[in-house]
Amino acid sequence: MTHRIFIDGAAGTTGLEIRDRLAGREEFELIVLDDERRKDVSARREALHEADVAILCLPDDAAREAVKLAEGSSTRIIDASSAHRVADGWAYGFPELIGHEKIANAQFVSNPGCYPTGFLALVAPLVRAGLLPADWPYTVNAVSGFSGGGNALIERFTSEPDIAFRAYGLNLAHKHLPEMKEHAELKHPVLFAPAVAPAYRGMLVEVPLHLGAIGAELHADQLSKGLSEFYAASEIITVGEASGASELLLQDGTSGHDAMRLDVFGNEGGWNARLIARLDNLGKGASGAAIQNLNIMCGLPETTGLRL
Template sequence: MTKIFIDGDAGTTGLEIRERLAGRADIELVVIPPEKRKDAAAKRDLLAKVDIAILCLPDDAAKETVALCDALGESAPRILDASTAHRVAEGWVYGFAELCAGQAEAIAAARRIANVGCYASGAIALLRPLIDAGLIKPDQPLTINAVSGYSGGGRQMIESYERGEAPEFELYALGLEHKHVPEIMAYARLDARPLFAPSVGNFRQGMLVSIPLPLDALRGGPAGGDVEAAYARHYADAKHVRLAPAPANGRLDALALNGTDDMEVFVFANEARRHLLLVARLDNLGKGAAGAAVQNLDLMIGK
């Protein structure tokens, strides 16, 4: 039985992971008494006794827990970090199993895994296959638009929406310095920084990430079918990511995959106008957070 400690299990992602793991016969969830949550010595002792630590913490707190693990040497547990702190850090494996061939195996063998960000998972799922296929140039100017349910916005945003004090829809991060951009660039293999415009709607969970492009800006001037073929090849053996047919009514419901760990990739092409819209749909708490973490955990323990 694998011993797991969720550091930060009172937050949104930590609670979701704990609920998903509860009752599993192959896992023992180890907890720290509430009065000792901020006791570094108590946490260090607990970390020395578990196999895997899942960090669901603010970035600075995640770094502190990693430092405690560093001090344990060979007694340190493997780490799965759901914060932003280590997503582009040296020595960490990126926790998006469908990124490329061999990524799932790299996660399974790693000592330290950085769980993927919710927006980043959708953007990378759209971009990496086309960059690997040579259709998008790494220095291509890109705009990424996204809308998420409010559960991805942290405690203050969640409380604001649940009290009925927040607007029905809002753009945010308008300083254009969103924390997911570095990992999007790193793992989509972009040389040029994309313009990223996130937004939040008055629904708890669900996400759409979209990227508009002129077809003639892609290498070789492909048709929409060529783009679909690149996704079909890339995700042919993927368990949780799939190319989905464009709906006939030309609409997408952001909440359609809620409660699942899946992601759907869509290609909308207007050949007459030579316009292309790429869309990823997912549950920001599923494939965008806790679902991806459990998927990575299962790879780590050989399931």
């Protein structure tokens, strides 16, 4: 069976990567609008209604508009924007956390943000298992390649080669905060410190924890074991075992990939820990996640076409 796919917003970084990666797959027929029609409302409405699945790679307001344009159709939608990540009626597109069946049966799926993907992969399973408290004031330190900022940020980094590090979100009101809190089932918003480095792709997301302050009996090894057990069946997310790495690097020129690696580093005694997720902000953090969800929604093996 061939599934008709329309990528609304195929000119952006996420949309272009999804389009390139689906183009050679026989399971899919791409509905493509030329440059003159891709912003035409009537043409977009027609494509949205013709598609079996539409993937929205748009700014938030435009994604909401696209959903309205698709009303009255049976089209299933994957939204890569942040518009619907905590919205009623939308499945959160992190199958490892919410369950593959929810994705398979959903009409509306909202792709997670890249930073929340790392944070939630680390924290949500441990909160569910009772190893970490839901009412702790969590901090997230993260650095991403500049492609996560879209065409404008890509242009800035390529035209201003002297930028060595860009810290942002200094008003503490980043758009990723609601989904981190809701899908980790936390009582407080996280304190999020995002940054961008002069590498095109790649991402490190860190959650530092003073385990001695959280609970006298809590040890870093327990957290690593909890994550290993939770992701034991996953072909995409792996957990390191007592990693002896002395440093983690975000390097320019890294090839795209869709896997995610989780590590728990503890000090001697195990009462301090650094939980770190390594992923590709355009892979499991965006395009790869959309393709994984698309596979599940179309009844295909979830890793088909993924770079693992």
